[in-house]
Amino acid sequence: MRKVKGITYLTVSLFVFLLALLSIAGLAHTTSGSHENLTSKFLGITGLNMNSCTISSFAESTSRMLNSPHYLTVMKAEINGGNAQFDVLMCLVDGKFWSYSLSGNFGTGELDRSAYLIRADNVLKAYQTFSNASYCNEFVALLSTAMQTQNSSAENQDFALKISNSASADHTANITIDYSRKVEGYALQGDCFAISMSKNGLLSSLIDNMMYYVATTDVNVTKEQAIAMATPYATAYAKQNGQTTVATNATFDFARDVSCVRGDNFAIYPRWTVSFTFDKVNNESVSTYAVAVWADNGQVYYSAPQGYFSPSNTALSANASNWQIVALAAGLFVLFPIATTYVKHRARTGRSRK
Amino acid sequence: MNVNIKNYAASLLVAFLLISIMFPLSITLPSSVRALAPATGISIVLGSTYSVPAGEIAADSAIASTIATYSSWAGYTTQNWYGSKTNASDIYLAAGGDGYSYALAFYIGDGNHWADDGIFNAQQWVIADNNGGAVYDKDIFGYSGCGNVKFVMMWSCEQGDTIGGIYWFGTPFGMPYAWLHTIDLSPCGYAFPDGRGLAFLGFNGSAPWLTDTLGGVTDAGLSFLSNFYYAAMWNGYYFTINMALDYAAQLTFGSANFGSCILYEGFMAGGWPGNMVVYGDGSMHISNGPGGGSGGCPYVSTWNGTRYVLDNNILPAAEMSNGADVKDYCTLQQPLVPTYQGRSHSVYSMQISEFEHEHDYFDQVRLLAVDHGSSVDVGVSPYGEILTYSNPAPATSAVDDRGVDVLPELSSVDQNYYQGYNGSHVTLTFAPADVSDGVKLVIREDTDHYLKCPVYVQVLNATGGWSTVATFQTRIHWATDIINMTGYLPDAQGNFKVRLCFISTDKIDYVGLDTTRQVNIRVHVAELLNALSSSQGDVTRLLKADDEKYAALLPGQQIRLTFKLPTNQNSQRTFIFYTEGHYNTIDN
Numbered sequence: 001m002r003k004v005k006g007i008t009y010l011t012v013s014l015f016v017f018l019l020a021l022l023s024i025a026g027l028a029h030t031t032s033g034s035h036e037n038l039t040s041k042f043l044g045i046t047g048l049n050m051n052s053c054t055i056s057s058f059a060e061s062t063s064r065m066l067n068s069p070h071y072l073t074v075m076k077a078e079i080n081g082g083n084a085q086f087d088v089l090m091c092l093v094d095g096k097f098w099s100y101s102l103s104g105n106f107g108t109g110e111l112d113r114s115a116y117l118i119r120a121d122n123v124l125k126a127y128q129t130f131s132n133a134s135y136c137n138e139f140v141a142l143l144s145t146a147m148q149t150q151n152s153s154a155e156n157q158d159f160a161l162k163i164s165n166s167a168s169a170d171h172t173a174n175i176t177i178d179y180s181r182k183v184e185g186y187a188l189q190g191d192c193f194a195i196s197m198s199k200n201g202l203l204s205s206l207i208d209n210m211m212y213y214v215a216t217t218d219v220n221v222t223k224e225q226a227i228a229m230a231t232p233y234a235t236a237y238a239k240q241n242g243q244t245t246v247a248t249n250a251t252f253d254f255a256r257d258v259s260c261v262r263g264d265n266f267a268i269y270p271r272w273t274v275s276f277t278f279d280k281v282n283n284e285s286v287s288t289y290a291v292a293v294w295a296d297n298g299q300v301y302y303s304a305p306q307g308y309f310s311p312s313n314t315a316l317s318a319n320a321s322n323w324q325i326v327a328l329a330a331g332l333f334v335l336f337p338i339a340t341t342y343v344k345h346r347a348r349t350g351r352s353r354k
Numbered sequence: 355m356n357v358n359i360k361n362y363a364a365s366l367l368v369a370f371l372l373i374s375i376m377f378p379l380s381i382t383l384p385s386s387v388r389a390l391a392p393a394t395g396i397s398i399v400l401g402s403t404y405s406v407p408a409g410e411i412a413a414d415s416a417i418a419s420t421i422a423t424y425s426s427w428a429g430y431t432t433q434n435w436y437g438s439k440t441n442a443s444d445i446y447l448a449a450g451g452d453g454y455s456y457a458l459a460f461y462i463g464d465g466n467h468w469a470d471d472g473i474f475n476a477q478q479w480v481i482a483d484n485n486g487g488a489v490y491d492k493d494i495f496g497y498s499g500c501g502n503v504k505f506v507m508m509w510s511c512e513q514g515d516t517i518g519g520i521y522w523f524g525t526p527f528g529m530p531y532a533w534l535h536t537i538d539l540s541p542c543g544y545a546f547p548d549g550r551g552l553a554f555l556g557f558n559g560s561a562p563w564l565t566d567t568l569g570g571v572t573d574a575g576l577s578f579l580s581n582f583y584y585a586a587m588w589n590g591y592y593f594t595i596n597m598a599l600d601y602a603a604q605l606t607f608g609s610a611n612f613g614s615c616i617l618y619e620g621f622m623a624g625g626w627p628g629n630m631v632v633y634g635d636g637s638m639h640i641s642n643g644p645g646g647g648s649g650g651c652p653y654v655s656t657w658n659g660t661r662y663v664l665d666n667n668i669l670p671a672a673e674m675s676n677g678a679d680v681k682d683y684c685t686l687q688q689p690l691v692p693t694y695q696g697r698s699h700s701v702y703s704m705q706i707s708e709f710e711h712e713h714d715y716f717d718q719v720r721l722l723a724v725d726h727g728s729s730v731d732v733g734v735s736p737y738g739e740i741l742t743y744s745n746p747a748p749a750t751s752a753v754d755d756r757g758v759d760v761l762p763e764l765s766s767v768d769q770n771y772y773q774g775y776n777g778s779h780v781t782l783t784f785a786p787a788d789v790s791d792g793v794k795l796v797i798r799e800d801t802d803h804y805l806k807c808p809v810y811v812q813v814l815n816a817t818g819g820w821s822t823v824a825t826f827q828t829r830i831h832w833a834t835d836i837i838n839m840t841g842y843l844p845d846a847q848g849n850f851k852v853r854l855c856f857i858s859t860d861k862i863d864y865v866g867l868d869t870t871r872q873v874n875i876r877v878h879v880a881e882l883l884n885a886l887s888s889s890q891g892d893v894t895r896l897l898k899a900d901d902e903k904y905a906a907l908l909p910g911q912q913i914r915l916t917f918k919l920p921t922n923q924n925s926q927r928t929f930i931f932y933t934e935g936h937y938n939t940i941d942n
Contacts, residue, residue, distance in 0.1 A: 059591065061645030065605075066584045067577075074592045074645055089597055099604065101597060103637065178610055189570050190608020205600075207610050256608060258571050265605075273570065284407050285624055290567045302572040304409055308560040308623035309464050310511035 035060050039077050039090055042100065045126035046203040047119060053081030068265045070094050079104075093211060093266075097131055101205040106198040113165065116175045116197045117147050123195055123203050135210055139179055139193060158182055159192070174199045183214050183254040183268065190256075212256055215267040218296045223250045225298070226272035230291035233303040234276035237289055243278035250274045252295065261301045262294075270295035275306075285310065395661040396454035397425030397587075400445060401436035402463030404486040406563075413564040413576045414462050420580055421460055423709050423909065424587035428641035430458065431661055432912075434888075440484045442493075449494045449533055451502025454661075458505045458640055459533065465510030465561070476521050479529045481510055491518065491532035492525050498535045505595070505640045506533045507555045509564070509579065514556025514631040517541065530554035530633050539634040544596055544612060547637035553595055560628035562621065569607055569616035577606040578617065590641025599636070651830075652714045652907060654684065654931055657703040659691035665931075668706065669714070670827040672936045674807060679717055679902075679936050683734040686929040687833060693916075700921045702880065704931070707912040714907040716935040718900045721880035721917045725925040730873050732928040733796065733836030736826045740930065741836050742873045746796040746866025749782040764865050767798055771863040774809070774856030784843075784850035784867040791871035795837040795852060798864040801828035807858035811837055816846040820853050828860040836868075843867075876925075880917035887913045900934055 036058045043050055060075040073092040079085070086104035090097070111119075121143055128136035142161040145154040152163045162178045173196030181192035191209060198204040221229070227250050238245055255271040257264060276289040285307050292302035399418045403411050418436035425432040433452065435444050440463070451457030464482040469475045480488040508514070508529060517537050518528015531537050533554065540548035562568055564575035571577065579602070586598035593601060599612035609615035620629040652669060655662040665688040671680040692700035702721065708714050722740075724732045730742040748765040755778050763772040764782070772780060787793070795811065808825035815821040823842045826835045843850050854862065885894045885905065893905035893913060905913060 061589065061592070063588075063645050066580055074589055076592045089592060091601075099601075101600065103594070103597075176610065176614070178614070188608070190604075191610045191614070192608075194610030194614075196610070205611065207604060209604070209608060212608070253570060255570060258577050258606060259573055273567065281624075284405065286407075287624065290572075292567070292572050302567070304563075304565045304567075304572075305407060306566050306624060307407070307410070307563045308511055308566075308626060308628070309406075309462070309509065309563065310466055310560060310626075 035073065035075050035090075035092070036077070038097075039075055039088065042090065042097070042130060043077075043079070043088065045123055045130055046100075046102065047123075047201055048079065048084065048086070048102075049081070053079050053084055056080045065093070065265075067260045069260075069263065070266065072098075096211060097208060098211065099205070099207040100203075102198070102202060103204075106202065106204070107200050109200045110174070111199075111201050113175070114147070116201060117143065117163070117177075119197055119201050119203075120175075120177050120195055121147070123197075123206070127206065127208075131208070133208070133210065135193075142179070143177065160187065173197065173204050181210075184217055186252070186254050188212075188254055188256075188268065212266050212268055214254065215262075215264075215269050216296050217254075217270065219252075219270045221272060221293060221295045221298045223252070223272065226250050226293045226295070227274055229293050229298065229300055230272075230274035230276075230303070233291050233300070234274075234289040237305055238276070238278055241278075241282040241284070241286070243280060243282055243287075245276045246279045247277040248274065249277075255292075259302075395430050395456050396452050397421070397428075397430040397432050397458040398448040398452060398460070399425075399432070399434045399436055400440045400448055400459065400461040400463075402440050402461075402482040402484045402486075403437055404482045404484055405464055410563045410565050413573070417462065417564060417576060417579050418460075419909075421583050421587070424583050424643070425458070425641075426655075426707050426912065427664070427709050428587045428590055428643035429661060429663055430641070436462075438484050442483050442487060442489050445481070445483065445489050446494065446497040449497040449503060450500050453502075455500075455502050456504055457502045459503055460507045460509075461513075462509040462564075465508065465513045465529075467512050467515060474521070474523070476523075476525065476527065478525075478527055479513055479515065479518075479532075481508070481513065481529075491527055491529050494529070494532040495526040495535065498533055501535050503533050503535075504551060505553050505638070506530070509557070509561055509575070511557060511561045511626075511628070512559065513561075514554070514558050514633070517554075517633055529556065534634070540636075541633060543632040543634040543636040544599065544618070547596065547635045549637060550635050551638050553632065553634035553636060553638055553640075555595075555630065555632055557628050558631050560623040560626040562623035562628070566623060568621050568623075571607055574606055574616075578602045581605045586639075587641045588643045589645040590639050590643035592645060594637050594639055595632070596636035599632070651712060651937065652706050652708050652716075653830075654686075654933075655705040655707065656686055656688045656690040656929075657693055657705075658689045662703075662705050663688050665831070666833055667830045668931065668933050669935055669937060670829060671808070675936055677936055677938060679715075679934055681738070682827075682933045683736065683738050684829070684931045684933070685732070685734050685834060686931055687831065690929050692921075695921060698921060699918055701883065702917045702919060704915045704917070705912050706907065706915065706933075708907045708909050708937075712909070712937040714935065714937040715904040716897055716907065716913070716933060717902055717904055718932075718934040719882065719885070719897045719915060720932040721882075721915075721919070722930040722932060723878040723880060723919050723922070724928045724930065725876040725878070725922055726928065727873065728926045730870075731834075732875065733794075733834055734930045735836055735838055736824065738932075739838055740875065740877060741794055741838060742870070742875060743794055743796055743836060743868035744870050746794070746868035747785060747787070748864070748866050749784050751783045752865070753781050755779045764862060767864045771800070771861040774854070774860045774862065775858075777857070779853055779855040780862070781851060781853045782865055784852070786844070786850055787867065787869045789840070789843060789869055791869060792838070792840040793843045794868045795839050796864070796866045796868055797826065797835045797837070797854075797862060798832060799826070799828040799835060800832045800861040800863065801830060801859060807856075809860055809862075810855040810857075811839075812853040812855060813839075813842045814845040814847050814849060814851055818847070820855075822855075832863065839867075878919050880919045883916040883918050885913055885915050887911065904935065 055077045057078045062073040065072045070093050075090045077088040089101045091099045124140045142154045154161045160180045164176050176196045178191045179193040181188045194207050196205040251273050254268050257267050272293045274291045278287050281287045286305040288306045293300050399421050401418050422432045422434035448459050467479040469477050479491040513529040516528045518531030520526050534552050540546050568574035582598050582602035585593040585601040603609045603612040603615035607615040617630040651667040654665050654668050656665050669682045693703045694701040730744045752761040752764045754760050760772045810822045811824040812820040812822050824837045885897045887893045888911045896903050896905040
């Protein structure tokens, strides 16, 4: 059996991961200037009236993203003008626009749904010009479909749109428009593009995840092969913990290389995830085990028991820490008859003395 | 009937007496709590290995080191107590901020809650210490009355079930209340931050292991936490807690924001539901971390009277020394305030740390104190000459290799700088001056780049070619270098021309020529009282002499140095930190 498994694999990969976390080769500390114009240009599409607002302070910094070959430039601008006072956070990855968020006092005004969507439509069109992003055409078309049908969702063969109206979904948003992406008919996790509008109709956040790219659609590992590759890992764990596998399930998807095990966390690969259900919960609270296999090259890149941070069985058990309450109960238990007797006695003898 | 009432009254009296006597004890500050020190800024990392499998421990330990590293970078005094140091007494210490008036706490490990009285069904929340002992919310509460802890992240089951409060019989409950000592917290600090500067992040229900697969993402918790602290701590100047949560959710789950990610919306871990909660103020920043950063190299921090502040990187020449020891003289730019000041002597504290991906070896460290008059400035050359200067003259011309006039960038200290790159150079011409008292080049420099190469200082030789007369290393933060040019200027042609040649990306803010006389200075070599390494313990002996006996430093580790110096009575004091050693890049 291959050695790259279980704890050994995990320990090595985590160590490598930690080192990668620490290997932050940066470019710049807080400086001013170079992307201020870009920020100013972007703010023109947010609904802020930049004729009456000015950027009162600006700072930016660039460093390598964690566990990634890419560089993150983060920019913070303070916007002032009239009654407006906002903080803007913008991020670029390798110099390309990635995300934006606006925070501040958005006031109490509220628009109706169609007004939000019209503004969102304008934002999409302006962003298309700003970033020269041709995929915005499809986003605009989907939004238009949703507006015409008055639905909260729409989809075509590449993208799916969802409109949600929830103040709690985003700390600044009143309405959120999410696009998700399909690869070979499979929906990718997360959103490929999303915008949120604040109560008063400003663009409060935008994220463009279209920089994630499909590295390959080749699938060279069948479901049966994936299960065969994964089984030894789960079996070894189960045996070690006195368990038996009672169910095996394999699912296929296209997944981002989040842990950057293949060198680029923005790359997307086909993947099999095989999960094993055991006959019982062991003393580590574990009853399932998961193994992930890249479906193009057959590499098992992840295998781990699935658990949670709560003690099993008798661990961390109650130890009558509320001893005061227990003492109170005990005290009452003992003292109540005594007190009762005493009161009865006083009632009897006290009266007789008088 | 009358008797019954009296019986009842007597019972209540007894109960009242018992309650009066016993319950105040549960919130009385235990005598063991140590006196609070008048200091600010600590980040304490706690974690229990109890009943956690080995693979998960590796992940938990990694995240503890990562948070500690980022905390140090952000300027916090950092305590990584993951493992055996996570015992009840140290958890209580953390709840008081270890005496610091602004404290952050992180805990990872098992958690639970139960009603342990058997009578009133009064729920209490507990976390595990490293031996599996239960540490109760109500006990932690007893140590947090100082209000020092401002931000808590508890990656543990159930600790975010409730903000908490006080039961009718006087016992406090709930981990947010226990740590932050208030229940005045927004119940949804993410969507509706309360702006009060306190926040608690935890889990309602189950908390997944960091190595679990969540929403199809492997090692999801590890990725989420790493990215959260990278944003909130390393880049804390830019990211609020909410923004850092969004950032972590975006990179881990590909979500538009934290509010639409599986951690917030809810998940199943081990068949048990859970979701992450934010109480209090998600709009707060927990650090002023500037982001950026560089390739590996150790850093020196100074005690500024309230906390350790990053001064600069040290041993930059070791980048190119192939493992050979190098000597480094670093003029400290940040204040170094005594931790003790007596009539005859004072004690100073400094810290050297490795944040990134180097394995450092220190052979010797020294602290030099230069006492001088206020009319002069003091610098140290790359070769250890301590030189005075005052009012250096800027160049009269400065032209780069493309013929571009860069004088405006180099004529004043204003961070409007010239940026050199591999193959570039700048030729500076200074006005002729009387050099009978010596001549010195004063340079203010900085670099962002991980590749630390020397900058070459050249003058014209007799044949009209350029000869290198000195080199200096730029540092990660702005620093002032001084080069003794006596004997080199005027050059063989009688000119006051200097050329700076670059082979890496370096910034030069200012270059001036100083021809003032060297004034009297008094140099004290501080006595190294002790050197305590976070990994090796006492390494004082290893650092006292140039004997090739090394104190080592790995990423996330620190050495705290304590020096003794004569108290400075009247004059101005400049500090120079000398180190000798080398470092190797840890190969990923």
